[in-house]
Amino acid sequence: MKMKERNASASSAEKQAAGIAAAKLVEDGMVIGLGTGSTTAFAIAEVGRRVREENLDVLAVVTSYQAEMLAIEAGVPLTSLAEHPVLDLAIDGADQVDAKMNVIKGGGAAHTREKVVANSAIRFIVVADDSKMSEELNHFVPVEVLPYARELVKKQMIELGGVPVMRMASRKDGPVITDNGNVIMDVEFGTIDDPAELYQRLSACVGVVEHGIFLNTDEVYVGRKGGAVEIIK
Numbered sequence: 001m002k003m004k005e006r007n008a009s010a011s012s013a014e015k016q017a018a019g020i021a022a023a024k025l026v027e028d029g030m031v032i033g034l035g036t037g038s039t040t041a042f043a044i045a046e047v048g049r050r051v052r053e054e055n056l057d058v059l060a061v062v063t064s065y066q067a068e069m070l071a072i073e074a075g076v077p078l079t080s081l082a083e084h085p086v087l088d089l090a091i092d093g094a095d096q097v098d099a100k101m102n103v104i105k106g107g108g109a110a111h112t113r114e115k116v117v118a119n120s121a122i123r124f125i126v127v128a129d130d131s132k133m134s135e136e137l138n139h140f141v142p143v144e145v146l147p148y149a150r151e152l153v154k155k156q157m158i159e160l161g162g163v164p165v166m167r168m169a170s171r172k173d174g175p176v177i178t179d180n181g182n183v184i185m186d187v188e189f190g191t192i193d194d195p196a197e198l199y200q201r202l203s204a205c206v207g208v209v210e211h212g213i214f215l216n217t218d219e220v221y222v223g224r225k226g227g228a229v230e231i232i233k
C-alpha cells in the first residue's frame with residue numbers, strides 16, 4: 001500500500017472510531033440531528049445498525065441530501081424540524097476545531113442546514129479525526145452566498161480582510177450549488193484571532209446566507225491514532 005493510501009485509511013479508521021463513539025450517545029426516544037460528511041457517515045451507519053439490531057427507537061433530522069441518502073440506506077427513521085423543532089442531540093463533523101472548541105464547517109457546502117440543526121439541539125457533538133484539531137483556527141471559512149449578491153459579498157469579504165474564492169464543482173460543471181440553491185465562497189482569513197468577532201461580522205454581511213464558523217459545540221469526539229477516542233468538553 002502506498003503512503004498516501006495508508007494515511008487515508010488510517011484517518012478513515014479514526015473517523016470511524018469517533019463516529020461510532022458518538023452514536024453510542026443516542027438513547028431510546030430521542031430525536032437527533034445528523035450532520036454531513038465522511039465522519040458523520042460512520043455515526044449514521046452506527047445509529048442505523050442500532051435501529052436494526054437493537055431496536056433503537058429514534059427519529060432523525062438530516063442536514064443534507066447526502067445525510068438523507070445515508071440515513072435512508074441505514075434504516076434510520078426520518079422526521080423534520082417542523083415536526084420536532086427541538087432535538088435532543090446533534091452529531092456533526094468539522095473541517096477544523098480549535099483549543100476552545102470553536103469550529104469551522106462547510107467543506108461539504110452543508111453548513112447552513114448544519115447550523116440550523118446544531119442550534120436546534122440541546123447537545124451538539126462534533127466528531128473529528130486527529131487531523132482536524134488545531135491550536136487556533138486558520139482554515140478558510142466557507143460562506144454560503146445568495147447568487148444574486150455574489151459581487152457584493154465578494155466586496156464585503158475583501159473589506160473584512162478576506163480572500164474569497166468561488167467554490168467550483170469543476171471547470172465544466174461551474175460553481176458548487178448548495179442544497180438551498182446558493183453558491184459557496186471559500187474565504188481565506190489567515191489565522192483567526194477572534195472567532196466570535198469574525199462570526200458577528202460575517203453574519204452582518206448583506207447577501208451572506210450563512211457562514212461556517214460554529215461557536216456552540218458542547219463536546220468533541222476526537223478519533224486518535226490507534227483507535228482511541230478522546231472526548232473534549
Ligand SMILES: O=C[C@H](O)[C@H](O)[C@H](O)COP(=O)(O)O
Pocket residue numbers: 035036037038039040092093094095104105106107108109110111114
Ligand atoms: O459541509 C460539510 C460539513 O460541515 C462537514 O461536516 C465537514 O466538512 C467535515 O466533513 P468530513 O467529516 O468529511 O471531513
